[in-house]
Amino acid sequence: MTAKPFASSADLADKQQTLEVLADGVYALTAEGDPNVGAVEGDDFLVCFEAMATPVAARAWLERLREHTGKPVRYLVLSHYHAVRTLGASAFGADVIIAHDATRALIAERGKQDWDSELARMPRLFKDPASIPGLTWPTVTFSDRLTIDLGGDRGELVLAHCGRGHTEGDLVAWLPRNKIMFAGDLVEAQAALYTGDAFHRPWATTTLDHVAAFGAEALVGGRGAVARGRPAVEAAIEQTRAFLRTMLEETGRVHAAHGTLKEAFAAVHAALEPRYGRWPIFEHCLPFNVSRLWDELSGTERPVIWTAERDREVWTALQS
Template sequence: MSKKAFASAADLEEKRVTFEQLSEHAWAYTAEGDPNTGVIIGDDAVLVADTQATPAMAADVIRRIREVTDKPIKYVVLTHYHAVRVLGASAYQPQQIIASQDTYDLIVERGEQDKASEIGRFPRLFRNVETVPPGLTWPTITFTGKMTLWLGKLEVQLLQLGRGHTKGDTVVWLPQERTLLSGDLVEFDATPYAGDAYFQDWPQTLDNIAKLNPQALVPGRGPALRGEAQVQKGLEVTRAFISDLWACVKAGADAGRDLRQVYEETFAKLQPKYGHWVIFNHCMPFDVTRAYDEATQYPDPRIWTAERDRQMWEALEG
């Protein structure tokens, strides 16, 4: 393999943003495979799920919300703890920042390291990183399992349907409109990042999403999904990638092959099917490393630091 630029350091191309209405109260802010933001405009307030990576980038989300409503942005929901999803929160000046207790615990345990690690990996996504206030983004309300909010007459459910992308994953569900904001549990035309994942749990969590029978879905990356068939496709391709990668890594680990060998085999096997997806080259070293850990001796994800990122990249891509 030729040596690749570290992570997404060479990814500097601006993406075209789309802001579209999915159901009566739900909107999707998407950007050609960059991290998405979901917006719920209720009777009396707005809820934003996943904030963008910096307040400067969140300002674009706010500008688009203000083109369709002047209702206050009362709630920010963190679907999980990753910096690229949470560090823009301060821009919204919400009354409450809500996350699962598991997400809160992960911020306590590894928030600082994750922040340094992600800023190093994705320079373009952390545009105007100096606008991020000092410290971490802390939830003001946490829940376990399920929490229901009422935005006037609109019911909004925050649900933990199982571990997958992280142990704290939360989806935002509008039961009246059958519309779901999935965070990074579901991706479409974009490679799932699985460096903090639970590979053996993730497919079941996707099945739990499918049981809700969503008619519209905002994935973590990629275009918004409309209609049962498209939503089903999004769930299927995410499940296929996770399952294919896990099967390949597990077989290599069980055969006693080292991480570098397993990585090269897995990359070669998955590349023809998934290599056209956004951030495939970026995610694969992290994904295979986590899968190899889970298949060998680490049931829970190890903490990524900027230094560990570089060492891993050098070991697999050097």
């Protein structure tokens, strides 16, 4: 069998970006399965959600946003620590960079390794990587919930930690007034999941239960189209849950039978591919996903740090 190109290294074609106005002063930029970003207007400032992979990429997003608002960026919210979400932060000129307590700890523990790993996995997203000044450090962190008063009659923006899931420190941004949620990579809409740093059991159960309990009527996931309307939001959450449950069932079955990691990968691939295989980053993510879950089932509670070298070893073992 011919070896598949490593991760997304062969995915070099630009994706069509779409800026959507979800409500007055609420924006989302999607791009055919590339990481989504968003922004919310306060009375005289902006809150931006996610930073993209490089300052050059972030500036292109901000140019699109400036077609709608000239307000300065006061807050930049990072949903989690992954490089494609954080390393463009310097372009925003934000007064405050917000993340979960665990996200700051993860940046300190493994931020540089993650940077090297993701650059090799997804080179197209790193437009002019030399423009990155270094790791992005939050200036404000929290453990459970943080509320930003948007001023005037714009209500508030609630940042909440729903539990361990895609990483230890994922947070969501919730607009109660509009019933709009930015969910980061805790939920994907018509895009495959990356679970290489995940906690599969809580994510598939209590964490997604917490996300669903907000009752969002529009949801911007980490990748894929904006889910509009309660049925679409519920479908995106359940699609995410089903992906995780299938991984748990198939990997668990092979692990309990004292099989091998490669056998588990084959079983998970066969179970997921008919439904999810056509969606963005499915083949890219699955080796890393199954490897992490196998570690969990073997008693490794926290994810092993991904390095560029470890990435290649796992890919060669499972995707060749």
